[in-house]
Amino acid sequence: MKDEVSFDELKSKEAFGKMTSKTENSTLSIHSQVQYDLVGNIAEDTNLTRKTVAQILKGINASVFAQFKLNPEAFIREMSRIINEQQASMVIQGLKYNPMKDGYPENDIFVSNENIPLKSFKADRHIWDYVVTDSDNERKFVEELDGADEVIVYAKLPDRFQIPTPFGNYNPDWAIAFDKDKVRQVYFVAETKGSMDDADLRDKEKRKIESAKKFFTTLNEENHLLGDAVKYAVVDSFSSLMSLVK
Missing domain, CATH: 3.40.1350 (Trna Endonuclease; Chain: A, domain 1)
Structure with missing residues (x-):
């Protein structure tokens, strides 16, 4: 995860790279700018944990993050869309089909x-x-x-x-x-x-x-x-x- 993410990188979706997460027995402490509603809404829209969402948000620089205060709904919607798109790309990349003997009747x-x-x-x-x-x-x-x-x-x-x-x-x-x-x-x-x-x-x-x-x-x-x-x-x-x- 980058320390800072530019606005252009955010729009081009290159800022996230490959998203990974791990389970840790620790108390999450997020940046003071990040409110629970922001983290919770994005977590709900993306099916990620609040901890993972918070880590993603921490990588965004202040100028981009300021857009949340200007238009919270649009910011949450765009962030969720980009994260979901990245997740979908990773799923498709690893997708494999295994042929089965069963199928539709020939006629x-x-x-x-x-x-x-x-x-x-x-x-x-x-x-x-x-x-x-x-x-x-x-x-x-x-x-x-x-x-x-x-x-x-x-x-x-x-x-x-x-x-x-x-x-x-x-x-x-x-x-x-x-x-x-x-x-x-x-x-x-x-x-x-x-x-x-x-x-x-x-x-x-x-x-x-x-x-x-x-x-x-x-x-x-x-x-x-x-x-x-x-x-x-x-x-x-x-x-x-x-x-x-x-």
């Missing part, structure tokens, strides 16, 4: 008990006759996907198809099989978003996506003798998808 993806809304897309290459879309961007994506000669078959994955992550279960959007004679990447799992900019994604959503990348990396490592790898990526349009498979 489960072909069974749908969902009601079909009137505005559903009538598809030709989808495993079901109709595709339910959640947004205008998704509707445009599926229209182009369904009309592409490079696509053999695709599926919008049901909600029950989930990948476990430390941040909650994650349900990818699409599974796609391309014509191997027309693209270099045959099997693809895609997540469609209105933007591929990380800043536009919610923190929890970003963490699930990063976890999913680890999942598919493990899947490909374990199944390398069974055929082509499955590529996973976030795309914001059909053209961005094709740029990854061509």
Whole structure:
């Protein structure tokens, strides 16, 4: 832990490094500026002990810490966000998936008990006759996907198809099989978003996506003798998808 943390370092999240903690039988004595409410609120927001939070706050120089007096709620919120982001990065860095023999039944993806809304897309290459879309961007994506000669078959994955992550279960959007004679990447799992900019994604959503990348990396490592790898990526349009498979 640094003795002092500049404002720029705080914003760039480089001030914290790797956060560690240990249990000690001692009485905590924190800087006189640090009030219990500040420590307690951040501890509650980050699931850290008050002692660990106090140690982090001690590393902040006076000019940055003065912002707490100007806007306590904003200071607590920003500190908690940065700490949580650092913790999440450490969790993802150490995340490992262990393949299991159990899985979804092979024909489960072909069974749908969902009601079909009137505005559903009538598809030709989808495993079901109709595709339910959640947004205008998704509707445009599926229209182009369904009309592409490079696509053999695709599926919008049901909600029950989930990948476990430390941040909650994650349900990818699409599974796609391309014509191997027309693209270099045959099997693809895609997540469609209105933007591929990380800043536009919610923190929890970003963490699930990063976890999913680890999942598919493990899947490909374990199944390398069974055929082509499955590529996973976030795309914001059909053209961005094709740029990854061509």
